[in-house]
Amino acid sequence: MVIKLDEVVVSGLTKKFGDLTAVDHIELSVPKGSVYGLLGPNGAGKSTTIRLLCTLLRPNDGSATVGGFDVVQSPVSVREITGVLPEEGNHTLYQTFSAYENLEYFARLYGVPENEIPGRIEELLIFMDLWERKDDPAGELSTGNRQRLALCRALLHNPKVVLLDEPTAALDPVAAKRVRELILSLAEKYSQTFFINSHNLAEVQRVCDRIAIIDEGKILLSGNTQELRAKLQATQNFRIRVVNNLEKAESIAKATDFVTSVEKEADSLIVTIEDPFSNNSTLMESLLSQGIRLVEFAEEEATLEDLYLEVIKGGAK
């Protein structure tokens, strides 16, 4: 008997709509309790992947298991252990039903025991700061509140796997931060596995411990977030912030042989230096000797954005 420790395992999964291959033989594996981010531009196949995982769509080829259940063979079991926040979740509520009625209806559909429903709804609404609005029709709530209500709906039955499609889209920064904190605390507290679709790189960087990048239905890269960032070898990038005369500093950097690129960013220059261990001090001395007063000369950490752009452009291996 094979014991699968990964909560979501996808192998060769393919979905076609007519001539369009929305998801093209993708391979994924999401460890239990992890927060997994699927990154990609619009139309890359992110939402289709979630819809395949939550059994809304049937794959044309390949297989996927969620919590050990095959999405084609045992779709009802998959749906019992998954909570889903669909794309534009805030628009997927019954607008004329109150916040409480929306959750009560879904709690029953998910089979939450009748005597546990009031307590569970209260717990979630209080946690999401919506308890005071429980009797308001969902249609009268703000976008952020509706999104949080939709998130409550996805979490009602304590699902083992939570599939979130752009969870913080359309949220203000405060609400988005709350949602991110919630995801992290739930993953830690209940070992719930989160699978998040996003094109918000900063969000993925903050929340996810593993990511995959998808484009045109294909997984271009996947792995541990830290490892992927290291792959970029972007330690050759340095940020130079100056007090005065940024233009002069730029021309000095450009005229230097071992500087391969110079980009201006607000009050700073981002420069790429060949063999930085040998050449950093030379550039610094050159700038100081020509009257440039430095505030910062620091290694620029590679971000997911760098990684993402590199992968999407086809640069990553």
Next chain:
Amino acid sequence: MVLYKSMLVARADLKMALKVSYVKYGLIGVAAIGPIMMIAIVGLMVFGDPVVAVAILPSISVMLSPMLGMMAIMPAALISANALVGEREQNTLEPLLNTPLTDRELLIGKLLSSFIPSFVLLIGSIAITEIATIIILLSVGAQIILIPGLPGLFLLLTAGPAMIIAIVSLMILISGKVKRVYEAYQTSGLTVIIFFIPMMIPMFTMDASGIIDMNLAWISNIITFLIALVLAAITWALAVRRFNRDTMISM
């Protein structure tokens, strides 16, 4: 299959439909038209000439009873358009499909959400018509005649539910083709008219003297019932085949 879950869907659909004022008042209005017309006709005849009325009321009953059935079909079309296409239009279909409901439970839920209120309205309108006409007849001391009479009751209680199932099944099929509720209403309006035709067969059993041959009325009602049954069976089978998550989401 858990009927409880289907009933949950049906209750939510009905609750949602009744929160839309034009649906709520539309249902009340449509349900009221049949009894009001029948009671008015009976009232005018009985208060005009009770003796003549008693003689021709059984024939009138055969002709008018199908009208109550037609009125029962219309709420079914109205609610099911809202429950099926409205769900997609309001983007609430996807979360519903994400729940552990099976396709069959959801389909039954959608059927019940239209069938139960339509059948209740049908029974209600029959009861109101019967009671009101009995009161009218008693008030002039005339002999009690059931309106709808036995052939009419047979028609309404057999062909009526079958027609409701047929129209809801048809709406399920239509819901895969249209994206907006108003389109569904328009399409359902047209199809309901087609479904009226079998219900009108009993009206053509009247002879030149204006009297209806009761044997012929029974035969025509049985034929109508059989047509309704076949329509219900065919449309339901097609709806079952058509109703699945992949089709609903992919469109």
